[in-house]
Amino acid sequence: MMTTSTRGDSRMQQELARTRQFFDKTRPAGGPNSSAVQEYVFAVIAGLIPAGQADSRAVDVGCHWGRYTKWIARTYGTVTGIDISEKAIASAEKAENISYFTMDLNSPQADWSRLAPTDFFFVNAVFEMLADPAQVCRRLAGCGTQELRILAVIPNRRSLNYVTFRLALWIVTRLRRKSGGIYNNGITLPRLVAALEAAGFVVEKKGAVVGVPVYLLSLLPTPLQKALLKLDAPLRCLIGGSYHWVLAQKAPPNGERG
Helix, strand or coil: CCCHHHHHHHHHHHHHHHHHHHHCCCCCCCCCCCCHHHHHHHHHHHCCCCCCCCCCEEEEECCCCCHHHHHHCCCCCEEEEEECCHHHHHCCCCCCCEEEEECCCCCCCCCHHHHCCEEEEEEECCHHHCCCHHHHHHHHHHCEEEEEEEEEEEECCCCHHHHHHHHHHHHHHHHCCCCCCCCCCCCCHHHHHHHHHHCCEEEEEEEEECCCCHHHHCCCCHHHHHHHHCCHHHHHHHHCCCEEEEEEEECCHHHCCC
């Protein structure tokens, strides 16, 4: 008889497989059409990324079509984008100092040595889709230089944006008579911080961004989107951010402080 743990693991693997399929899409010719609110989200999150140097290397974990990868490449000498989607990687945005390859962080066969040595990891909307976020934190720490920093962004599960997006996804899958959607392990900012600290990181900053419900606003006409974006700051204070983020650095050896 199958145990509860085995059934749970089997279901998780099925959901992870559906998630890989969901994101396995080629970048549209000419680039994806972005709404005003999506452009705003990009600008806000890109603004959290610390500038690099000409001799530093960055890795964009979950790069997909490479938009953030290309932004990072503006200040980092060498940038690598990794993603589970071969179609996304093949069509990602190019630059002379950018390289891409596919990598499944949930796979026991993942070759983590290809990521070393790295000075900066950008992990946007990835930690919530991992089977073992704590293990990935340890792996990333092991691939970093002593100057390693990591910026991680996750959805706020209690936000209006998250609830409406998951509801819409559930409705669409049911209408199409399909099961599942995007896997989410339920990670929260405190859990992510704990996993990073256990892996040897020290948190520099953390917080919440984008108070407006992104998914709902993206359905509205552009002029109305732009008007409602002016309410972003008060909405973030009132109902919290749609996304949480944390910037951390590798702890000095033996707990030494500079």
